[in-house]
Amino acid sequence: MRAQEQTEDLVVQQREPVADGVVCLTLARPGGGTVPGWEPGAHIDLLLGPGPGLGAGAEPGSPAGGEEHFVRxxxxCGDPGDPSTLRIxxxxxxGGRGGSAYVHDRIGPGDVVRTRGPRNHFALVDSPQYLFVAGGIGITPIMPMIEKAEAAGAGWTLLYGGRTRSSMAFAAQLADRxxxxxxxxxxxxEFGLLDLAGFLGAPRDGVAIYCCGPEPLLAALEQQAxxxxxxxxxxxxxxxxxxxxAPAAGEFVVELARSGTAVTVPADRSIVDxxxxxxxxxxTSCREGTCGTCETAVVSGVPDHRDSLLTEDEREGGTVLMPCVSRALSPVLVLDL
Structure with a gap:
């Protein structure tokens, strides 16, 4: 089992509202001690399910106590230098899939929650200058990035948008600081849509642009950048x-390098299924190609990448894929499983 697949039970040390419809949870080990280390951009999985907290008995997707376990x-958004707590x-x-409602309605101080990770597919690269763009709750991974950029003496600015000022978590805290x-x-x-063109300015070298938020914002920024x-x-x-x-889905064979097992993947089934x-x-977790939980090494063959996570360089390298959504462009795909 890879390190990021290990699960750990943490206790909710504190729960506080930080904006309209947003709660912040501080998690710690039940008996104290060091929590898993992480770097800005990382996320954790919450394995949600029945019980006072996350129901520590079953794997995600399996029924227990008449309810289904699921992963979000x-x-x-805390301090990577604090070894005693994690904050989300x-x-x-x-209208979501139920994870946020579960956290808001059923998890509070003293509850034990099952976690997995941290995992990081949004790591902060070294740069002399950063432009940060956040939309709504997308501010959460950006906050520790700002702290790291500030500590490194890099230049940075943040453009932070949301529906209303009261819905924007940590906005006053960031502006005051x-x-x-x-x-x-x-x-x-108050301002309308974010002025991305004005914020970015002319294209130039030596700048890293980081953005997290809803899809319309990301699509607009991709176009501007x-x-x-x-x-x-x-x-x-x-x-x-x-x-x-995307190419039409077709049948192909996945070979498992460690066992030699060959599995046919029909056109209407994912590799994972x-x-x-x-x-x-x-x-797996999201089953949408966005979280990276199922990332698997490719030994040989040509992946048909259909995730929303890998960079273009990673796609061209063809050394990993997300089998929850991706397929194969070659008749046989050999995976490190």
């Missing part, structure tokens, strides 16, 4: 990106 990812902020999402010249709070009901140098833009998505011109049918379990 939340970015860490959770927005209640109307760093000032309006570097923290631009732009609620939509198109002329910038390759590798400038770094995004984290809440939901999968629509893939245009076909392997499960054959008795081979791959850890």
């Amino acid at each position: 990812q939340y970015s860490l 902020a959770v927005l209640r999402a109307p 760093y000032g309006d010249d570097r923290v631009m709070i732009r609620p939509e009901d 198109g002329p910038w140098p390759a590798g400038t833009l770094h995004l984290e998505r809440f939901s999968p990106k629509e893939i245009a011109d 076909a392997l499960a049918d054959a008795g081979v379990q791959v850890p």
Whole structure:
């Protein structure tokens, strides 16, 4: 089992509202001690289910106590230098899949929650200058990035948008600490849509752009950052990106390098599901290609990447894929399983 697949029970040390519809949970080990280390951009999984907290008995997706266990990812927004706690902020999402409502309605101080991770597919690269863009709860992974950039002496500015000022978690805290010249709070009901072109300015070298937020914001920023140098833009998505011109799904064979087992993947089944049918379990979470839980090494063959996570360089390298959504462009795909 890879390190990021290990689970650990943590206790909710504190729960506090930080904006309209947003609660912040501080998690610690029940008996004290050091929590798993992490770097800015990392998230943890919450394995949600029955019981006072997360129900520590069953794996995600298996029924227990008449209810289903499920997994949700939340970015860490605390201090990576604090070895005693982990912090997440959770927005209640109307019409969501139920994870945020579960956290808001059923988890409080003293509850034990089952976690997995941390895992990081949104790591902060070294740069002399950063442009941070956050939409709504997308501020959570950006906050520790700002702290790290500040500690490194790098230049940075933040453009932070949301529906209303009262819905924007940590907005006042950031503005008070760093000032309006570097923290631009732009609620939509006061300013309209974010002025991405004005914030970015002319394309230039030596800048890293980081953004987390809803898909319309990410799509708009991708368009604005198109002329910038390759590798400038770094995004984290809440939901999968629509893939245009994807090849028609066809049948192919997955070979498991460690056992030599060959499994046929039909056109209407994912790799993960076909392997499960054959008795081979791959850890999954979002099943949308956004979280990275199922990331698997490719030994040989050509992946058909359909995730919303890997960079273009990682896709071209073809050394890993997300088997919950991705497929194969070659007749046979050999995986390190």
